[in-house]
Amino acid sequence: GESVGLHLPTLSVQEGDNSIINCAYSNSASDYFIWYKQESGKGPQFIIDIRSNMDKRQGQRVTVLLNKTVKHLSLQIAATQPGDSAVYFCAENRGGGADGLTFGKGTHLIIQP
Amino acid sequence: EAQVTQNPRYLITVTGKKLTVTCSQNMNHEYMSWYRQDPGLGLRQIYYSMNVEVTDKGDVPEGYKVSRKEKRNFPLILESPSPNQTSLYFCASSTRVTADMNTEAFFGQGTRLTVV
Numbered sequence: 001g002e003s004v005g006l007h008l009p010t011l012s013v014q015e016g017d018n019s020i021i022n023c024a025y026s027n028s029a030s031d032y033f034i035w036y037k038q039e040s041g042k043g044p045q046f047i048i049d050i051r052s053n054m055d056k057r058q059g060q061r062v063t064v065l066l067n068k069t070v071k072h073l074s075l076q077i078a079a080t081q082p083g084d085s086a087v088y089f090c091a092e093n094r095g096g097g098a099d100g101l102t103f104g105k106g107t108h109l110i111i112q113p
Numbered sequence: 114e115a116q117v118t119q120n121p122r123y124l125i126t127v128t129g130k131k132l133t134v135t136c137s138q139n140m141n142h143e144y145m146s147w148y149r150q151d152p153g154l155g156l157r158q159i160y161y162s163m164n165v166e167v168t169d170k171g172d173v174p175e176g177y178k179v180s181r182k183e184k185r186n187f188p189l190i191l192e193s194p195s196p197n198q199t200s201l202y203f204c205a206s207s208t209r210v211t212a213d214m215n216t217e218a219f220f221g222q223g224t225r226l227t228v229v
Contacts (some may be wrong), residue, residue: 104155
């Protein structure tokens, strides 16, 4: 079946370093991808999105890269801060709005002081 | 303030006792969804609704019902809860993704349900 998943369940980085969180997807027809951040005790929050007609999109301290050839998505966080500690999910939009989101299983980002 | 509000935040119930988790959004969004989150499984969609009186099954609909009588509300109903429905539940709402417009799904704070 089609799935969106992550390579690593936990990622530990030093404060100030850059973080890279990876995601693989299998539905080659997907044309819209979103990264969410979920802090403990809260619902997922939108970080950044990207359409399939783009390879890269930048936000504030975050960059999403999309490689359609190998169906791979990554989230780069620059100068990681303690507040970045959270579980990060990639989501694939199957079409429509909230109805169409398929989530990966999540990566827990841990920031070491 | 744009928000999705779920109630209750925490609920402990017994097997077979019907319950409803409410969800309300104030953004006039067309789309609303329910997800459950379980360790190691991420977020899985239960049901979704594309507009008033329009609902569809997601990936794990068994044991759940929903209704969409008004645009702002999308309650999740468990007619006869069982222990395997113990989970963390999230409601989400969004506008529609089109070729010209992206969307952002807004999530509620979550409802932690325990069925004993």
